[in-house]
Amino acid sequence: MPAIRAVVFDFFGTLTRSVQRGPQHADIARALGTDPETLVGVLDRTFRARACGRYGSAEATLRYVIEQAGGDSRPSAIRAAMPARVDALRADTQLRPDAVSALTAIRNRGVRTAVISDCTHELPAFLPGLPVAPLLDAQIYSVEQGVCKPDPAIYLAACAALDVDPRDCLYVGDGGSHELTGAAAVGMTPVRLAAPDLANHLVFDADTNFAGRKVRSLTEVVTMIDSVPALV
Structure with missing residues (x-):
């Protein structure tokens, strides 16, 4: 795996626990x-x-x-x-118990962070008030970009905001919107979050055939970063 300068996260089902409409x-x-x-x-x-x-x-x-x-x-x-x-x-949104600690640990390693979410207008209205917001160097919302994952433009928008090359990024997501194959297509290293609670997650267009790297928690992403050198 190449050296890592940034980790880009999906939001719903990744930084959050499984989502269902309440x-x-x-x-x-x-x-x-x-x-x-x-x-x-x-x-x-x-x-x-x-x-x-x-x-x-x-x-x-x-x-x-x-x-x-x-x-x-x-x-x-x-x-x-x-x-x-x-x-x-x-x-409907509950952050994962290790979301804040994992993001903090990643940033403490000199690695930048961002979120890319396929979302409607509501998420940009409330995410800035969540505890993860100060730990994200960029927040990329499909409703503001005018495109959804896996369109290359949404990944490249995150890379531009972080000032990094896609090849130097991990992309972590549960696999909705074909996001993992989309990330790979622009040169990112995709990682599926395969947390147990996601069996009940509300998801559209799942990346069912993805066969790449997997983690079961956000904390494991930190361990993955520690296994390769970071570019700072």
């Missing part, structure tokens, strides 16, 4: 006059388009989703639901 999503559906299962179906089938920012602002995106689900899409209703939408995504 009860607050159903509350939003009912408040906007639609069936929760219908809303989930719309959220699932539009995820990639929403994560690429295809429907515009956060408010415009929620309006589109609620229209598709047959709910109350009046501007006043959508505006009132916006804070609840952010709160629902935040409630």
Whole structure:
């Protein structure tokens, strides 16, 4: 494995524990006059388009989703639901117990860190308030980039923000969005996080055929870094 200057992480299911939609999503559906299962179906089938920012602002995106689900899409209703939408995504998000310690250890070794997430508008609204935020040198969101993984542009955006060559980067992810094969295609060294809790993770377009390196915890990423020299 080449020397490492940076580690780029996926967010949901990687820096966080397994994610499932919690009860607050159903509350939003009912408040906007639609069936929760219908809303989930719309959220699932539009995820990639929403994560690429295809429907515009956060408010415009929620309006589109609620229209598709047959709910109350009046501007006043959508505006009132916006804070609840952010709160629902935040409630679904639990950082891994070793996320802060692993990121701290990586940075203490002179290695830069970043996150790349296929996400909708809500994550950029709340990630900056999480304990991992000060430990990330760059935060790359698909909804702001206009592309999702495995598009090369999203990986290269992280490398540009970190001022590193892709060949000097580890990419760590659970494998959603074909992210591991995408990372390999731009020259990064991909590593699958195969944590036990991910059996129940909400994932789209999983990298099911990936046969590369695996770790079972974020702490093991630190051990992997220690096995090769870092470029500082």
